[in-house]
Amino acid sequence: MDSSTEELVLESPHGLDVVTEVLIAVASGRFDVRAPRSFDGSAMDVLAFMVNATAEEVGLLVATLDREREDLQRARDQLVLAEKLAALGELSAGVAHELNQPLTVIRMITDLLRSKPNATIAECAADLATIADASRRMGRIVDSVRAFARGRSLVVESIDPIAPVESALVLVQEANRQSGIRVDRDYQPDLPRARADADRLQQVFVNLLVNARHALESSTTTSERVIHVGIAAQGEQVVYTVEDNGPGVAAEHAGRVFDPFFTTKAPGSGTGLGLSVSHGICVDHGGSLCLEPRDPVGARFVVRIPLEREAKRS
Ligand SMILES: Nc1ncnc2c1ncn2[C@@H]1O[C@H](COP(=O)(O)OP(=O)(O)OP(=O)(O)O)[C@@H](O)[C@H]1O
Ligand SMILES: [Mg+2]
Structure with a gap:
């Protein structure tokens, strides 16, 4: 012994x-x-x-x-990180553009102020407020990128369930605008708080939103391209829906979209990890990610995450 x-x-x-x-x-x-x-x-x-x-x-x-x-x-943490890095490449052009707009505003106004050396602070108040707004906007964009790039294990805490969706939308809005995609938000008022890792959920929504945009870009339909994002509390869960009116997932692919490395994209343009990593993140939260049929066309992905009141009881 x-x-x-x-x-x-x-x-x-x-x-x-x-x-x-x-x-x-x-x-x-x-x-x-x-x-x-x-x-x-x-x-x-x-x-x-x-x-x-x-x-x-x-x-x-x-x-x-x-x-x-x-x-x-x-290994899973590394996969999440690898998938994030691939997505960051995809997002960087949009983010740079996004930062450029407030930066241009700041430059224009500072040039204007320089041309009025004798103006009083009171006379410049409106211009200074615009600069403050623009820099706050840049701060929000930078925060979203930073949250997205953060590589760490799951940290579950009490969060506002809207926050991860909005910080994902910040990262994709410029690309959506360029592709003529409208984003409709349908958020239930007074949502209860959720138990989740906001950075990881942001990653899930970036993946779903980027997929929706790719699907819409490949669509030949003449109707307006729309991504619909819904958030509602249902029972003990917060239910997020991300839907698009693109071509939808082919019936023969529906059972495979969550498999690692499954992609229908051209070689080199998709790793096929987005949905599998996102599915893992939702399951790690004690929730789920599923594909549901959408009528008459398109794809609907549904994310379910425990609300704080449910998690507290268990
Ligand atoms: N909104 C959608 N509409 C239609 N098909 C979709 C949609 N979202 C996902 N898919 C299908 O699921 C497949 C897998 O998606 P997933 O996000 O895992 O990988 P990917 O987008 O191909 O590559 P990446 O790793 O860059 O995300 C896609 O190739 C596509 O065929
Ligand atoms: Mg994807």
């Missing part, structure tokens, strides 16, 4: 009590307990030997499983 194991000392150190005690310890996650041996070759001693060997085996097995679970979690 090695020094880290503990030999049971029972009031009655014989018989089945000892063996039962070791098995109860194993079942409750303690693998360092051993039954005392008499080494007299009796049936009880053989049983003690076997139960000790079993405790040791199970202990080793559980340690291996724990290590593998940690390796798997690390």
Whole structure:
């Protein structure tokens, strides 16, 4: 017996009590307990030997499983990060454009102010307020990019359920505008708070919104391109819907869109990880991500995340 194991000392150190005690310890996650041996070759001693060997085996097995679970979690975290980096490439042009607008406003107004060296602060108040607005807007964009790029494990806390959707929309709005896509918001008023990692959910919505835009860009329909984003509380969950009126998911692909590396995009333009990583993030929250049929055309993705009141009870 090695020094880290503990030999049971029972009031009655014989018989089945000892063996039962070791098995109860194993079942409750303690693998360092051993039954005392008499080494007299009796049936009880053989049983003690076997139960000790079993405790040791199970202990080793559980340690291996724990290590593998940690390796798997690390691999998944890396996958989430890799997928994010790929998406950042896709978003960067839009974000640069997005930052350029307030920057241009700031430049124009500072040039204007420079041309009026004798103006009083009161006379410049409106211009200064515009500069403040523009810089706040830049701050919001930078915050959204920073939240998106952050690579860390899941941090679940009480969040405003609208926040991750809005910070995702900041990142995609310029690309949507360029592709003539209207975004409709339908948010239930006075939504209760959710238990979630806002950065990770932002990643889910960026993926869904980018997919919706790609689908709409590939669509040949003459009707207006629309992405509809809904948020509502339903029972103990907050339910997000992201729908588009593009061509929708082909019936033969519906069962595979959440598979890692499944993509219908041209080689080099899609990793096929977006939905699989997003699905993993939703499940990690104790929620779900599914594809639902949309009438008459298009795709509807539904994200369900626990509300704070539900999480508190469990
Ligand atoms: N809104 C949508 N409309 C139609 N098809 C969709 C939509 N969203 C996803 N799909 C289908 O699901 C597939 C998988 O999507 P997923 O986001 O996982 O990967 P991807 O978009 O192809 O690549 P990426 O890793 O760059 O996101 C897409 O290739 C597309 O066929
Ligand atoms: Mg995608």
